[in-house]
Amino acid sequence: MNPVNYLYLAALLFTIGAAGVLVRRNAIIVFMCVELMLNASNLALVTFSRLHGNLDGQIMAFFTMVVAAAEVVVGLAIIVTFFRSRHSASVDDASLMKL
């Protein structure tokens, strides 16, 4: 097996995550699909690191993880704030800028 297969798997996971973002309307599940896409790109970066034989790809994946952690914190805080004002976590209800 060639490590390129990991890249195909990453592409597949990324596609599934992107389709999920488009299809689902619960804000939390949409957010989980975004996480899935980030993880897929991490897998691609780690595989690139192995293909090239240096660790730069792993550093990129490491930074992606840190940024994803920060993003999760802020995003979930936004969802909680939104749920408090609308009593709903559906992205369809976020159609107004202000209540």
Add this chain to the structure above:
Amino acid sequence: MSTTLAAASTATSTGEAVQFWVLGTVAVLGALGTVLMRRAVHAALCLAGTMIILAVFYLANGAYFLGMVQVVVYTGAVMMLFLFVLMLVGVSTSDTLEETIKGQRWLAVAAGLGFGVLLVGGLGNASLSTFNGLAEANAEGNVQGLARLVFTKYVFAFEITGALLVTAAVAAMVLTHRERTERRSTQREMAEKRVRENRQVPPLPAPGVYARHNAVDIPGLLPDGSPSELTVNPTLRGRGQVRDVSDEALADLAALEQRTQEYLERGERPAGNAGRDADGSGDRDKEKAK
């Protein structure tokens, strides 16, 4: 791994291939579950499984540090944060299935397919028949190699990431903080308000106090025999799972009074004892003993 010490190799070990095909299938199934499961908790569990499998793939790809970080940060911290927010928002809220935009689902699936075909086509076109392997880069240890890069070549990115994390922590606190617009009323004020409104003057009974069970889904009975919905957990009330036994209790009481009445009419006991027949069974036993 030892075979990759040469400059470039073309294939990995058979064990890794087997691991890839088995775990890769499970990872894709987990990703599909994340997208297709109706309940958010099930989606979160599917995603956690996919993330653990990705951690195994990181380890297989020689990214030992990232594999551990994936388990600790993603499945440990991020998914737990997701579950916490699910608890806050309400576990039972499942997604609505009706489409608000006509044909959105099919368009999304078509767009996803097209995107996937583009990605896979691009990958297939690339010439990737050989790979270098990480044996040389990991020679002094994966963590040491990463640290050498983070603290030399990528040190500015590292510092900026720190600033980003601090900002995110502050942002989460600012976003979820809620200023109280009015003073919280004290217990004394609430009691005075109840008396002034002449509604529910004594404290509420606990669940099942005057009922025959102390189960949480049975409301307590107020002194006049009516059930108090306030004594039941709001979650059960919201689901409509409150078991109402007040009618049963009142029917029992009526039957008891009926029996007492019949007993008194027979006139076998002095009238003074009749008032104590609140609990029927004990007295009946005594009566049998006589």
